Amino acid sequence: MEFKDIIKRAVSIRELYAQFENRTGRTWTREEIALGFVGDVGELVKLIMAAEGIRAIPDAKTKLTHELADCLWSILILARLYDVDIETAFLRTMDELEAHIKARL
Numbered sequence: 001m002e003f004k005d006i007i008k009r010a011v012s013i014r015e016l017y018a019q020f021e022n023r024t025g026r027t028w029t030r031e032e033i034a035l036g037f038v039g040d041v042g043e044l045v046k047l048i049m050a051a052e053g054i055r056a057i058p059d060a061k062t063k064l065t066h067e068l069a070d071c072l073w074s075i076l077i078l079a080r081l082y083d084v085d086i087e088t089a090f091l092r093t094m095d096e097l098e099a100h101i102k103a104r105l
Contacts, residue, residue: 003087010076030081037074043067 021027028036044067050060057063079086 003090007076007080007086010073011080013073014077014080030078033074033081034078037071037078040067040071040074044071 018027044064046055047057047060047064047067049055050057051064076086078084079089
């Protein structure tokens with residue numbers, strides 16, 4: 001699956017959430033989606049702590065896998081909501097990081 005396909009899949013899931021929100025009468029704002037992402041990052045950190053043996057969380061590896069994907073989904077959706085071409089931005093940022101670290105080696 002290509003990066004563009006992953007983005008399309010994330011957007012299609014967000015559209016399903018939007019349909020559900022319309023049914024309940026309350027649509028999440030961009031800020032609320034960002035706050036949800038922050039909550040997901042907090043959960044991710046707890047699961048990383050479990051993976052490192054600092055916390056005891058049953059089935060931590062499975063939950064960590066899920067939370068990483070959930071965080072990626074949030075990033076892809078936030079990029080879309082703020083009209084950021086995340087694929088281009090990611091590739092450009094990786095080029096910049098690569099050049100920076102190679103210059104220091």
